[in-house]
Amino acid sequence: xxxxxxxxxxxxxxxxxxxxxxxxxxxxxxxxxxxxxxxxxxxxxxxxxxxxxxxxxxxxxxxxxxxxxxxxxxxxxxxxxxxxxxxxxxxxxxxxxxxxxxxxxxxxxxxxxxxxxxxxxxxxxxxxxxxxxxxxxxxxxxxxxxxxxxxxxxxxxxxxxxxxxxxxxxxxxxxxxxxxxxxxxxxxxxxxxxxxxxxxxxxxxxxxxxxxxxxxxxxxxxxxxxxxxxxxxxxxxxxxxxxxxxxxxxxxxxxxxxxxxxxxxxxxxxxxxxxxxxxxxxxxxxx
Amino acid sequence: xxxxxxxxxxxxxxxxxxxxxxxxxxxxxxxxxxxxxxxxxxxxxxxxxxxxxxxxxxxxxxxxxxxxxxxxxxxxxxxxxxxxxxxxxxxxxxxxxxxxxxxxxxxxxxxxxxxxxxxxxxxxxxxxxxxxxxxxxxxxxxxxxxxxxxxxxxxxxxxxxxxxxxxxxxxxxxxxxxxxxxxxxxxxxxxxxxxxxxxxxxxxxxxxxxxxxxxxxxxxxxxxxxxxxxxxxxxxxxxxxxxxxxxxxxxxxxxxxxxxxxxxxxxxxxxxxxxxxxxxxxxxxxx
Numbered sequence: 012x013x014x015x016x017x018x019x020x021x022x023x024x025x026x027x028x029x030x031x032x033x034x035x036x037x038x039x040x041x042x043x044x045x046x047x048x049x050x051x052x053x054x055x056x057x058x059x060x061x062x063x064x065x066x067x068x069x070x071x072x073x074x075x076x077x078x079x080x081x082x083x084x085x086x087x088x089x090x091x092x093x094x095x096x097x098x099x100x101x102x103x104x105x106x107x108x109x110x111x112x113x114x115x116x117x118x119x120x121x122x123x124x125x126x127x128x129x130x131x132x133x134x135x136x137x138x139x140x141x142x143x144x145x146x147x148x149x150x151x152x153x154x155x156x157x158x159x160x161x162x163x164x165x166x167x168x169x170x171x172x173x174x175x176x177x178x179x180x181x182x183x184x185x186x187x188x189x190x191x192x193x194x195x196x197x198x199x200x201x202x203x204x205x206x207x208x209x210x211x212x213x214x215x216x217x218x219x220x221x222x223x224x225x226x227x228x229x230x231x232x233x234x235x236x237x238x239x240x241x242x243x244x245x246x247x248x249x250x251x252x253x254x255x256x257x258x259x260x261x262x263x264x265x266x267x268x269x270x271x272x273x274x275x276x277x278x279x280x281x282x283x284x285x286x287x288x289x290x291x292x293x294x295x296x297x298x
Numbered sequence: 299x300x301x302x303x304x305x306x307x308x309x310x311x312x313x314x315x316x317x318x319x320x321x322x323x324x325x326x327x328x329x330x331x332x333x334x335x336x337x338x339x340x341x342x343x344x345x346x347x348x349x350x351x352x353x354x355x356x357x358x359x360x361x362x363x364x365x366x367x368x369x370x371x372x373x374x375x376x377x378x379x380x381x382x383x384x385x386x387x388x389x390x391x392x393x394x395x396x397x398x399x400x401x402x403x404x405x406x407x408x409x410x411x412x413x414x415x416x417x418x419x420x421x422x423x424x425x426x427x428x429x430x431x432x433x434x435x436x437x438x439x440x441x442x443x444x445x446x447x448x449x450x451x452x453x454x455x456x457x458x459x460x461x462x463x464x465x466x467x468x469x470x471x472x473x474x475x476x477x478x479x480x481x482x483x484x485x486x487x488x489x490x491x492x493x494x495x496x497x498x499x500x501x502x503x504x505x506x507x508x509x510x511x512x513x514x515x516x517x518x519x520x521x522x523x524x525x526x527x528x529x530x531x532x533x534x535x536x537x538x539x540x541x542x543x544x545x546x547x548x549x550x551x552x553x554x555x556x557x558x559x560x561x562x563x564x565x566x567x568x569x570x571x572x573x574x575x576x577x578x579x580x581x582x583x584x585x
Contacts, residue, residue, distance in 0.1 A: 134514040138579075154511045183511055196503045197512040201520040204495050207552040208488065209578035210571065214552070215545050216483045219581050224441045224470055225484040227421040231582060232519045233488040238579035241572035248560050248568060256560055258502050263553050265494040265501070270546050273535050281535060284497065285528035291496035292425075292525035294506050295518060 012036060016072040018043040018065070018087055019079035020053040022137065023108050025145025027076060028058040033147060034177050043068045053142040069094055069103065074170065077107040082246030084109050085118035092124045101127065104167040108133055110194055111250040112158045112187035126164035129171040132156040132190060133180060134198070138238040155180040156194075158187040195254035202236045202244055203259055209237035299323060303359040305330040305352070305374055306366035307340040309424065310395050312432025314363060315345040320434060321464050330355045340429040356381055356390065361457065364394040369533030371396050372405035379411045391454040393418055397481055398537040399445045399474035413451035416458040419443040419477060420467060421485070425525040442467040443481075445474040482541035489523045489531055490546055496524035 015037040017024040024042070031037040042059035044050040050062045069075050069091060077087050084107050091105050106129040107115060116130055133155045137144065155175040160168055172182060185193070212234070216222050248255050272280040302324040304311040311329070318324040329346035331337040337349045356362050356378060364374050371394050378392050393416040394402060403417055420442045424431065442462040447455055459469060472480070499521070503509050535542050559567040 134512055136514060136516060138516075153514065156512070181511075193503065193508050193512050196499055197509055197517050198514055200498060201495065201517045203553070203556055204491050205516075205520055206572055206575040207549060207556055208491050209575035210552045210555075211487060211545060211549040212483055213574065213577060215548055216480065221480050222484055222578070222581050223584055224468075225421055225443070225480050226582060227423060227440065227485055229423060229425075229492075229523050230484050230488045232522050233492055234578055234582075235519050236516050237575045239572075239576075241569040241576070244572060245565050245568045249563055249565060252560055252563070256557065258498060259553065259557050259560070261502055262494060262498040263550060263557065265497045266490070266546065266550050266553070268497075269490055269494055270543065270550065273539055273543055273546070276536055276539070278532050278536060281532045282528040285493055285526075285531060287500065288493040288496035288524045289526075289528070290500060291509070291521055294509050295513060295521075297510055 012038070012073040014039045014041060014072045016041045016043065016063075016068045016075045017059065018068075018075065018077045018091070019083075020044045020049060020059055020142050021078065022140050022142075022144045023133075024076065024078035025053060025056070025058045025142040026135075026147075026149035027078065027108070028053075029145055029147050030150065030178050036174065036177060041068050041072065049142050056142055056145070058142055058145060065090065066094060069100070070098070072103055074174075075103060075105045077105070077109070079109075080243050080246045081109040081111045081115070081250050085115045088115060088119050088128060089122065092119065092122045092128065095127065096122075096124050103127060104129060104170045106131055106171050110198065110247050111191050113191045114250050116159055116162075116187040125162055127167050129160075129163045129167050130158040130187060131171060131175070132158070132194065133175065133178075138236050140240040140243060150175075150178040150180055153180055154183050156183050156185060156190050158185060158190050160184050191251050192254050195251050195258050199247060199251060199255050200258045200262055202239055203248070203255070204262060205234055205236035205239075209234050299325070299360040301326045301328060301359045303328045303330065303350075303355045303362045304346065305355075305362065305364045305378070306370075307331045307336060307346055307429050308365065309427050309429075309431045310420075311363065311365035312340060312343070312345045312429040313422075313434075313436035314365065314395070315340075316432055316434050317437065317465050323461065323464060328355050328359065336429050343429060343432070345429055345432060352377065353381060356387070357385070359390055361461075362390060362392045364392070364396070366396075367530050367533045368396040368398045368402070368537050372402045375402060375406050375415060376409065379406065379409045379415065382414065383409075383411050388414065390414060391416060391457045393458050395420055397485065397534050398478050400478045401537050403446055403449075403474040412449055414454050416447075416450045416454050417445040417474060418458060418462070419445070419481065420462065420465075425523050427527040427530060437462075437465040437467055440467055441470050443470050443472060443477050445472060445477050447471050478538050479541050482538050482545050486534060486538060486542050487545045487549055489526055490535070490542070491549060492521055492523035492526075496521050
C-alpha cells in the first residue's frame with residue numbers, strides 16, 4: 012500500500028506499524044495522535060513517517076486503522092467514514108483493532124460507507140502501553156477475530172484478511188455480540204482478577220519488601236496484567252459491562268465455593284475443584 | 299557432602315538433586331519415594347543414585363531433605379529425627395523445603411534433636427510436578443526463607459545457609475508464623491485466584507475451541523498456575539487455612555468493589571483502583 016494511516020500510535024498501532032514496515036506492506040505510514048509526547052516518540056522511534064491531523068491524514072490513504080482506547084473508537088470511526096464520504100474517497104478501507112465491538116458496530120450501522128469498515132480484534136497485547144512499548148513480531152501466530160464480515164464490502168474484507176495473513180494470524184469470524192461475550196470470558200476477566208489480586212496483596216501486605224522478596228515466579232505471572240493501563244481497560248470494562256459483570260459474578264462465585272471448601276476442611280472437594288481447573292492446561296496445550 | 303538423602307523426589311526434590319550434582323555438592327544422592335513410578339523415573343533420569351527405604355536411607359547421610367507435600371512433612375520430620383536419635387546420629391542435618399511452616403515447627407518443637415532441623419522455604423516452583431519436571435537452574439536468584447533460626451544448631455543452620463548460597467539464593471529470616479502469613483498473601487492466594495479463573499472460564503465458556511482461540515498471552519499467564527497439582531496445593535491451603543481464608547476474603551472483597559464500580563459506570567473509581575493496582579509493577583520491577 013502506498014499510504015496507511017494509523018489513528019492512535021501506542022502499543023497496538025506502533026506494533027502494527029513495525030509489522031507493516033518489516034513485511035514491506037506500506038510505503039508511507041502516517042500517524043494521528045492526540046498526545047504530543049506519544050506523537051514525538053513514535054516519530055523518533057521511526058514507527059511512523061509523519062504525524063498529520065485527521066482531515067489530511069486520511070487523504071489518499073488506502074487503509075485507515077483505528078487503534079485508540081475503545082471509548083473513542085466509535086466516534087473516530089464515524090468521523091473517518093464521514094470524511095471519506097465527503098471526499099468521495101470510496102476505495103479506502105477503515106478498520107479497528109479494539110477489544111469490544113458491539114457499541115462500535117451499532118454506531119456505524121447505518122453509515123452509507125459501512126461496507127468500507129472492517130471490525131476486527133487481533134488477540135494480542137501486553138501489559139505495557141505507548142509507542143515505546145511497540146514490538147516486532149506482535150500478533151504472530153495469534154487469532155484475529157473479524158466481526159460481522161457480511162457487513163463489509165468483499166474487497167475491504169479481503170484487504171484486512173490479507174493484512175492479517177501477512178502478520179501470520181489465523182482468522183476467526185463471529186458477530187460483534189459474540190466477540191464481546193467470548194472476549195469478556197477469556198480476556199477481560201483475566202485483567203480484572205489480576206487487578207484484584209494486586210489490590211489484595213497491596214492491602215494485606217503493607218511492607219513492600221515482603222512482596223518483592225516473597226514473590227515467586229507464580230505471583231509475578233498471575234499479577235502481570237495488573238500493570239495494564241487504566242486508560243485502555245476502563246473503557247473496555249464499561250463498554251462490555253454486561254458480559255464483564257456476568258463473568259465477574261461467576262468468578263466471585265467460584266472463589267466463594269473454594270472459600271467454603273477450605274472453611275470446611277473439605278480436602279476431597281478441593282481436590283475435585285483443582286482437578287477440574289487443571290483441565291484448562293489440557294485445553295491450552297492443544298495450541 | 300558424601301551422602302545426601304532426599305525424601306520425595308518430585309519437582310522440588312528432583313531440581314535440588316540436579317543442583318547438588320551440578321555444583322558438586324553431593325557424592326551420593328539417595329532418594330526415598332512412596333510412588334514406585336516416580337522412584338523409577340528419578341533413577342532413569344539420573345536425579346538420584348539409588349532408592350532406599352527410610353530407615354536405611356538416612357544412615358551415614360550428612361543431610362536429609364524432606365520435599366514432600368506439606369501434609370506429610372511434620373510426621374516425616376518427627377520420624378527422621380527419631381531415627382537419628384535412635385542411631386545416635388547427631389551430626390546429621392534435616393531440612394524441609396515446604397510452603398507452610400507453623401504446623402511443622404509446632405510438631406517438632408520438643409524433639410530432643412530439634413536443633414538438627416532447619417525449617418526453610420525456597421521461593422521457587424512451577425505449575426508442573428513429578429521428577430520429570432525437575433529442572434536445572436531452579437532456585438537461582440530467588441529468596442530462601444529460613445524459619446525460627448534460633449531453634450536450629452549453629453552448624454546445622456550454617457550447612458543449610460551454605461547450600462542455599464551455592465544455589466545463588468538470598469536468605470531471609472522470619473518466624474514460622476510470619477512465613478505462613480506472608481506466603482499466604484503473596485504465593486498461596488495467586489494459586490487460588492488462578493484456579494478460580496480457570497473454573498470461571500470453563501463454566502462460562504463451554505466451547506473449548508473458543509478458549510483456545512481467544513486466549514491471548516494475558517489469559518495464559520494469569521491461568522498458568524491453575525495447572526498446579528491438587529496433591530501439592532490442597533494440603534497447603536488446609537495447613538495454612540486461617541491465613542489463606544483471610545487473604546481470600548480480601549480478594550473477594552476487592553472483586554466486589556470492582557464489580558460495584560462497573561455496575562455504577564464509575565469510570566473515575568475504576569481508574570483510581572487500576573492505578574493503585576499498577577503500583578505492584580513498580581514494586582516488582584525493583585528486583
